Amino acid sequence: xxxxxxxKVTVAVQQEDSPQPKxxxxxxxxxxxEPRVGVIGANGSGKSxxxxxxNGLVQPTTGTVAVDGDDTERAVRKVRRNVGFVFTDPLSxxxxxxxxxxxELSLRRSVKNGAERRSRAEAALGRLGLLTLADQSxxxxxxxxxxxxxxAAVLAIDPKVLVLDEPSTLxxxxxxELLRRTLAGLDQQIIMSTHDLDLALEMDRVLVIExxxxxxxxxxxxxxAAYRSWCMDGLNGINTATDTP
Amino acid sequence: xxxxxxxxxxxxxxxxxLHRSPLALKFLLVVGCxxxxxxxxxxxVSAAVLAVLGGLFLGAGAGGKRLxxxxxxxxxxxxxxxxxxxxxxxxxxxxxxxxxxxxxxxAASLLTATTPVQQLLDGVVRxxxxxxxxxxxxxxxxxxxxxxxxxxxxxxxxxADVRDSARARGLERNPRxxxxxxxxxxxxxxxxxxxxxxxxxxxxxxx
Numbered sequence: 001x002x003x004x005x006x007x008k009v010t011v012a013v014q015q016e017d018s019p020q021p022k023x024x025x026x027x028x029x030x031x032x033x034e035p036r037v038g039v040i041g042a043n044g045s046g047k048s049x050x051x052x053x054x055n056g057l058v059q060p061t062t063g064t065v066a067v068d069g070d071d072t073e074r075a076v077r078k079v080r081r082n083v084g085f086v087f088t089d090p091l092s093x094x095x096x097x098x099x100x101x102x103x104e105l106s107l108r109r110s111v112k113n114g115a116e117r118r119s120r121a122e123a124a125l126g127r128l129g130l131l132t133l134a135d136q137s138x139x140x141x142x143x144x145x146x147x148x149x150x151x152a153a154v155l156a157i158d159p160k161v162l163v164l165d166e167p168s169t170l171x172x173x174x175x176x177e178l179l180r181r182t183l184a185g186l187d188q189q190i191i192m193s194t195h196d197l198d199l200a201l202e203m204d205r206v207l208v209i210e211x212x213x214x215x216x217x218x219x220x221x222x223x224x225a226a227y228r229s230w231c232m233d234g235l236n237g238i239n240t241a242t243d244t245p
Numbered sequence: 246x247x248x249x250x251x252x253x254x255x256x257x258x259x260x261x262x263l264h265r266s267p268l269a270l271k272f273l274l275v276v277g278c279x280x281x282x283x284x285x286x287x288x289x290v291s292a293a294v295l296a297v298l299g300g301l302f303l304g305a306g307a308g309g310k311r312l313x314x315x316x317x318x319x320x321x322x323x324x325x326x327x328x329x330x331x332x333x334x335x336x337x338x339x340x341x342x343x344x345x346x347x348x349x350x351x352a353a354s355l356l357t358a359t360t361p362v363q364q365l366l367d368g369v370v371r372x373x374x375x376x377x378x379x380x381x382x383x384x385x386x387x388x389x390x391x392x393x394x395x396x397x398x399x400x401x402x403x404x405a406d407v408r409d410s411a412r413a414r415g416l417e418r419n420p421r422x423x424x425x426x427x428x429x430x431x432x433x434x435x436x437x438x439x440x441x442x443x444x445x446x447x448x449x450x451x452x
Contacts, residue, residue: 055444077446085444092437093444095395097255101362105391106445108384114367137255139398154445 001189002068002082002160004054006030009063011049011212024049026212027063032191038203038220039193040227046212047193051163054191055085067161081110084154084188086164090146091138099141099149100125100134106156124156128182144175148182155186164192168199197224256361261305263359268368271356278352282345288337291344298351307358315354316347318401323347357394366391388448392438403430 009028012021025046039047052058053065056076065072072079087093096102103121111117125134128148138146147167154162164183168176180199183190192203200206206223208216208230216226258264263271278294285291302312323343331339357365366387373383407426408417416422442448 057440057444080444080446087437087441087444089437091399092434093441095392095438095441096362097395097398098362101256101391104363105366105388105447108363108366108387109446114363117363135256135258139402157445 001033001035004030004032004161004189004191005064005066006050006053007064007066009053009060009065011046011053011058012061021061023212025053025060028214030207030214030217032205033189034204035189036203036205037189037191038200038206038223039191039209040195040197040200040206040223041193041209041215042231045209047209048165049212050207050209051085051165051191051193054161054163055083056080057085081157082159083161083163084157084159086147086151086154086162086167088166088169090143090150093150094138094146094153097137098135099130099138099152102138102149102153103134103156106153110157121156124152127155128152142175144171144178147171147175147179151179151182155188159188162186162188162190164190164194166193166195168194168196197227200224255311255357257305257307257311257358259306259359261359263301263305263355266359268360268364271360272368275349275352275356278348282349285341285345288341288344291341291348295344295348295351298348298355302351302355302358305355305359307354311358312351312354315350319346319350362391362394385448388442392442396434396438399434400427400431403427403434 006028009025010023011025012023015022028050039050041047049058053060053072054067056065056072056079059073067079067083070078070082094102096105100121103124104117107117107120111120122131125131128151130145130148130152133141133145133149138149141149147170151167167183168179171179176196176199180202183192184202192199194200201220201224203220205218206216206220207214208223208227210230215230216223278298281294282291285294299312303309323346326346327339327343329339330342369387369390370383373381373386376386377383404423404427407423407430410426411417411419411422414422
């Protein structure tokens, strides 16, 4: 398995209404070499920032992130060849009118020969059982089919690491299950943020991110229990409509 | 987001004469129709050209539904343009202008319906190759065309969604409630697309 390392990584952004930068991630140190790593946490806790660092979409303000020893800042092209990224909303990821065209687009950089590109795209779509949907407009596909199509486009270049940012958030139960089974069959190392705690329980290791820090790092069951407990603690003292007499 | 009207027809796999024709020939057909729209002065000729193109479209197996799908988004605009020109310059001129616009749209749809996008992009790369000596990256030209093809229906769909939500709030007559959200969504879409391309290493200079 590849190794993703975070060495004293801090990400901070300037704010318009304050001279103090907003810290999105604070002094994170990690070494991820398990096949399946889950990242859970509240909205705005820093999960997406953490994932985007792995692909070089976000650069650390201080510290370094490396994938198999390649610095995501200095060797960003190499890193992006090795790290595939799947976004929450496949519509913002699929940039071609049909799935087949999008998969072929992924291959344009690495495969110059058109016939070979078509054949490799066919193989990539076939692996995920998407050949019958390959020529449909992406707008005609269901959410789950679109997400699988986006996954096929990323897997076509055969990355070593697959990063997924809440891939099941927009999916119904059936499509979520479809995605879960597909991911379970992949050889790549997977680093995935999710609000689906059942999915998190299937990981080898789970990180809980809280206000830009790794608040818990360990076995999935323990991580999910800790996260649940913090969420419930956070609700104490908040009056909801059902509490009102 | 709902299904989207699209000004140009999506590729339809097939083995028709047009599918087998070289890309350059189809490209010349589009350019020729565009130029002809400036030259043709008789609405009858425009109608005949449109009928031939429509026949070619149907003959290629792309289907009447797809042809209507390519033309439908233009219908309100064509109605306004046609009526205005008929009022200003007479009915024959109004009809000619409308028919000539349709000729251009159907010709372009013929190209996109019978040519896979990747083949189109390869063609753009070949066309842009001479600019390489000036530092241009032909692949970026192709990527730009590809994104344009994808963005038109997205923005059209955004407009439809925003119009529906404005209607639900009783703001359908407020232009600001229509234009501003479409503008903001389009900018956000451009940013997301840029990020998605960057994540896949697309659009970067070749190693």
